[in-house]
Amino acid sequence: MxxxxxxxxxxxxxxxxxxxxxxxxxxxxxxxxxxxxxxxxxxxxxxxxxxxxxxxxxxxxxxxxxxxxxxxxxxxxxxxxxxxxxxxxxxxxxxxxxETEQQTMERIQNDPEVFFLLIFFFFFSFFLAPLSLFSC
Structure with missing residues (x-):
């Protein structure tokens, strides 16, 4: 066909x-x-x-x-x-x-969506959160 x-x-x-x-x-x-x-x-x-x-x-x-x-x-x-x-x-x-707990952790660590969320929260907490201390 x-x-x-x-x-x-x-x-x-x-x-x-x-x-x-x-x-x-x-x-x-x-x-x-x-x-x-x-x-x-x-x-x-x-x-x-x-x-x-x-x-x-x-x-x-x-x-x-x-x-x-x-x-x-x-x-x-x-x-x-x-x-x-x-x-x-x-x-x-x-x-x-x-799944075992270890298999679940491995799956989560290899998930790209989780990876980008962790980067976002790291960026927010490390760079943006300290700025809020000075905005009084």
Whole structure:
């Protein structure tokens, strides 16, 4: 399908579905990205991308794919998108339920969002808080 109709996103999305069944998740994500590039309103590509990312345990990226789908949706796929978001969240929290305390600390330390929050609070407490002492 992709050779016959290279601009049709369905071929890439269908191949992504087959790749997901074969557990070739990174390639499935690439095909979904190709489908999205060809038609940003093709919601099925976002859903399959999210499924592949959940299987790869990249839950934040999977949720981002759902958010992107909601932004592109005209209201006809809202229920499907909400269900996929729920699956992402369930997978994310069930994966964390069996963590040890040390695994949780390692995950938090490697999370870029936490890193930037720590930098922000360090900057605020170190540079801006002393200035408030002089503003009497």
């Amino acid at each position: 992709t050779k016959r109709a290279p601009q049709d996103p369905r071929g890439f999305s269908n191949r992504a579905a087959a790749l997901i069944k074969l557990m070739a998740f990174p390639q499935a994500v690439q095909d979904c990205d190709e489908a999205i590039t060809r038609d940003p309103k093709f919601i099925r590509a976002y859903m399959r991308k999210s499924q592949a990312l959940v299987a790869m345990k990249e839950y934040n990226r999977a949720l981002d794919a759902c958010t992107d789908a909601l932004e592109q949706d005209d209201g006809t796929h809202t229920r499907e998108i909400d269900q996929q978001q729920q699956k992402c969240l369930e997978a994310q929290f069930s994966a964390r339920a069996g």
